[in-house]
Amino acid sequence: MDLEVQQLEGGIERVKLAGRLDSAGVQEIDHRLSALTAARSFILVDLSQVPFLASVGIRTLLTNARVLRQRGGKMALLNPQSLVEEVLKVTGIESIIPVFHDLEAASAALKAPA
Amino acid sequence: MNDPSAGRIAPHPAIEVGLAQVFDQCLPDSGGQVASYIPELATVDPDKFGVALATVDGGLWSCGDSDLEFTIQSVSKALSYCLALELLGREEVFRHVGVEPSGDAFNAIVFDPGTQRPFNPMVNAGAITVSALIYRAMKGEALEFLLDRFSRAAGRTLRISESVYRSEAETGHRNRAIGHLLLNVGAAEPPIEPALDLYFRQCSILVTASDLARMGATLANIGENPFTGESVFAVGAVRDALSVMFTCGMYDSSGSWALDVGIPAKSGVGGGVLGVVNRQLGIGTYSPRLDEKGNSVRGLKVFRKLADEFGLHAFECTNYGSELMRSLV
Numbered sequence A: 001m002d003l004e005v006q007q008l009e010g011g012i013e014r015v016k017l018a019g020r021l022d023s024a025g026v027q028e029i030d031h032r033l034s035a036l037t038a039a040r041s042f043i044l045v046d047l048s049q050v051p052f053l054a055s056v057g058i059r060t061l062l063t064n065a066r067v068l069r070q071r072g073g074k075m076a077l078l079n080p081q082s083l084v085e086e087v088l089k090v091t092g093i094e095s096i097i098p099v100f101h102d103l104e105a106a107s108a109a110l111k112a113p114a
Numbered sequence B: 001m002n003d004p005s006a007g008r009i010a011p012h013p014a015i016e017v018g019l020a021q022v023f024d025q026c027l028p029d030s031g032g033q034v035a036s037y038i039p040e041l042a043t044v045d046p047d048k049f050g051v052a053l054a055t056v057d058g059g060l061w062s063c064g065d066s067d068l069e070f071t072i073q074s075v076s077k078a079l080s081y082c083l084a085l086e087l088l089g090r091e092e093v094f095r096h097v098g099v100e101p102s103g104d105a106f107n108a109i110v111f112d113p114g115t116q117r118p119f120n121p122m123v124n125a126g127a128i129t130v131s132a133l134i135y136r137a138m139k140g141e142a143l144e145f146l147l148d149r150f151s152r153a154a155g156r157t158l159r160i161s162e163s164v165y166r167s168e169a170e171t172g173h174r175n176r177a178i179g180h181l182l183l184n185v186g187a188a189e190p191p192i193e194p195a196l197d198l199y200f201r202q203c204s205i206l207v208t209a210s211d212l213a214r215m216g217a218t219l220a221n222i223g224e225n226p227f228t229g230e231s232v233f234a235v236g237a238v239r240d241a242l243s244v245m246f247t248c249g250m251y252d253s254s255g256s257w258a259l260d261v262g263i264p265a266k267s268g269v270g271g272g273v274l275g276v277v278n279r280q281l282g283i284g285t286y287s288p289r290l291d292e293k294g295n296s297v298r299g300l301k302v303f304r305k306l307a308d309e310f311g312l313h314a315f316e317c318t319n320y321g322s323e324l325m326r327s328l329v
Helices: A023-039 A055-070 A082-090 A103-111 B013-026 B039-043 B075-088 B090-096 B124-154 B162-171 B173-185 B193-203 B209-220 B235-248 B251-260 B297-310 B323-328
Strands: A002-008 A012-018 A042-049 A074-078 B050-055 B060-064 B265-267 B272-277 B281-286
Touching: A002 A023, A012 A023, A012 A103, A023 A055, A023 B297, A042 A055, A042 A103, A055 A074, A055 B297, A074 A103, B013 B050, B013 B060, B013 B297, B039 B162, B050 B209, B060 B209, B075 B090, B075 B124, B075 B193, B075 B209, B075 B235, B075 B265, B075 B272, B090 B124, B124 B173, B124 B193, B124 B209, B162 B193, B173 B193, B209 B235, B209 B272, B209 B281, B235 B251, B235 B265, B251 B297, B272 B297, B281 B297
Parallel strands: A012 A042, A042 A074
Antiparallel strands: A002 A012, B050 B060, B050 B281, B265 B272, B272 B281
C-alpha cells in the first residue's frame, strides 16, 4: 500500500492512500499515518485509490481521527470508491469521520470551527 | 480458489480476494503437530489445508483442500449440544451439564465442585454427558438421528470413518473413565457404554471444510440450512449453543479466542474449526497440525486474519450491538 502526502492551503495535509487497506496495508502505512496525525492538525485521507477497506483499516482511521480530535484537529475522508463508501455508510463510520466527494467542501469542513 | 458461484450468490471480488490473501498468508505456517492420541488421526497428511466461507444467503467461497474429508471430532460437540437442548429442553440439559468455561484441557477429568456436573458441553466430560442425554431420549435411533441432523446441516449425506471410530473406541480409555465418573456423580445415567459408543461414533463423522462452513451458516441462519432451506436446529437451541461456543468452544484458549477473533466457534483435534458470525456467515477450516491446546494452528490464524479483514469480531468498532435497539433509537 502506498501513502503520499500533499500539502494543501490552510495547513491541510492530503494523505493519498493507494491499495487495499487491510492487515498488510495497515502494517505498511500505520507508522507514517500516526506520525502525521501526531504532528499535523487537519488530515484529509484520499481514498480514491483504495479498492477495499478492511475492519482493521477502519480501526486505524478511527484511532488516528480520535488522536487528531483530542489535539483539536480533524480528519475527513475524500472520494471513497463505491464499495468503500458503502462500508463506511453501513458501519456508521461516516457519522464519526465525515466523507466528501469534493475537495473544496472537505477543506472547508476541516477548517470550520468545531 | 474454487468456483465462487458454488452457491446461489454472484461472485464477490472483495470476499474472493480477501479469502485468497488470508489463505496464502497462512499456507506457509507449518507449526504444530498432528494429533496422535487417537492412533488413526496420526496417519493424516499434515500439510492439507482448506478454508471455506458460507453466507446465509447461500454463497460459498473456498480455497485449498476445502472438499477433503476429515473426522469432525469435537466440532460435533456444538451440534450435538444443540440437538440435546431441542430433545430434552434447557432445564433438563442444564441439570446435567453446566455452561461455565473450565479453563482446563479438553480431556480433563474434572467437574464443577459446586454442582458435581461437567463445566460445559464443549469439553469431553460435558460432551459425553450430552451423548448420554441424547441416547436416553433416542435409544437405538440416536446415531441415525445425529447423522441425519448433521447431514441436513451440511446439506449432504455424511458418513462415519469406521477406521477412526474403531481407533477411538479401542483406545478411548480416558473417555471411558470420564463416562464412569459421570455415572458416579450422577451426571449421567446407566447404561454408559451405548452413550460412549455414540460419542465415539459422532466424533468419527467425516466432514470437509465446506461442510463445516455450511453447518456454520445453518447455525448463523437461526438453524435453517441456507442452501437447502431445511430447518435443522431449533431457534432457542441455536442461541444457547452459540453462547456456549463463544465462551467455551476453543478449549482452554477460549479467552484469547474471544479477545482476538470474537465469534462463536468450535475446534476439533481432527484439525477442523467451525465458526459462526450470527445471521451472516459460517466459516470452516481444515489443517490438522494442532497447538498444545488441541486447536488447529493454521485454523486459528485464518480466523484471526478473517476477523481483521471482514470485521467479524462481535465488539469490532464497525459492528452494532442490537439491531432491534438500533431500529428504535
